[in-house]
Amino acid sequence: MAKLARLHLDETELDEFTKQLGDVLEHAKDIESLDLEGVLPTAHPFGLVNVVRSDTVTASLQRDAVLRSAPDAENGRFAVPRIVGEAP
């Protein structure tokens, strides 16, 4: 799970979290065991769907302003370490 979430947890944290998350999942047994066949899931409380606006051109954020607070930028883009290829 930690790998999926891009987190590194040390042994102590793994033990601690395993117990604590177990407690939460134990509490969740009250809903896990319910028979909810036929009940529809809710993702938005008022059932909002497909919000569209008119297709008009409006000003967007300035690229430089967005890149200013990035950890690293180059040629008007966010810069990151190597993604593919062989290790040096």
Add this chain to the structure above:
Amino acid sequence: MKTARDIAKNVNNGSSATLELEETLVRIKEQNDELNVFLYVDEQGARAAAQRVDEIVARGENAGPLAGVPIALKDNLCTVDVPTTCASKILDGWRPPYSATVVEKILAAGAVPLDPSRVPGGSSGGSAAAVASQMTTLSLGSDTGGSIRQPAALCGIVGVKPTYGLVSRYGLVAFASSLDQIGPFASNVTDAATLLEAVAGHDSRDSTSLVEPSPSLVAHVEDGVKGRRVALVRELVDGADEDVVESVMKAVETLRAAGATIFELSIPELRLGLSAYYLIAPAEASSNLARFDGVRYGLRVDADDVAAMNEATRTAGFGKEVKRRIMLGTYALSAGYYDAYYGQALKVRTMTIEAFKRAYQQADLLIGATTPSVAFAFGSKTNDPMAMYLSDVFTIPTNLSGDAAISVPFGTGEADLPVGVQLLGPGRSEASLFSAARVLERADGRE
């Protein structure tokens, strides 16, 4: 302490917003070392805002309903070029390239925004403490599972979780998008209504923003509760400490004496809210917080390749509780567990909504406690997250249903600490909540 209403009235009549701000800055300087509420105070920006207000009034114009009123902002609300970090290392040094809609709106209403915040109650505790300590007159926070109402109750002030979509979330750093809502803190009901009225309204930059015109709130604060049907909900007091229950019962009698029809109601589905919430909120948070990967904002911890950099950055940048919730959310959404946990929680959410709908056919408003107990000692629950999560049991259902609720201080409990009474209503019932809360406020000796 002057109310926001007094300040705005005086400033619109020619008293100086700049002077009001300087007094506020002095109070912050005197108290912040001890209370540690403000992470950052944008003195320059605030002075410019106050000066603009003074200039508007000098031209003979009205500077707005919040003219010259200093307002603290929770540190998850973006203000252009002002550090916004969610009090987390992960956003260290980030200065947003834009302002949240609510920041633009309070500026347009003449307010003077200041940037905080931290923990007496979670998670808008800094915003609550700013008002409770009288450093600022008003503040804005965000409420995902009770993060406005809970600290308001513990600090003895008014806190509102508005209807989902009433206030634009554009420029709010997202935690759990289907639950998050921005709302006001104030020392009194009228000021809370004034601030909510100023920030409510449709915003095309937030696709979940309600399209209906924003309601008139301040005009209804003194409407009273005559003829209103108010239900005391068993599940919203069961398990609360005796001192808290006693305040709720007194509040019920106060509303009855003011002409409301009172009856008791049981909504058993509300008991399931906690479990549903602690699956849905972490699931959404794990997804929302995926964006903090060391690429676009704040912190980066260097490593040889991009995946190692993502992991090193997130490991160093997120605090323990955040990691715990990301782990829980990742688990709840993972293949094999999705249906049993997240899917099931979404269905329970439907049940909660239906249960509230049935309740609101019988009652106009519901009443209960905001928190099961008065304020607990700092650090006393951080090693047992489940115990900490249980303190949200009365506030969570309203976030799941998207409806509105308010916490208003009423009486005191153990060690003379404040008790918060919670009033709940259907979507867009804020005017009615404010008028009922005002009845309680007056009866509690705050004219």
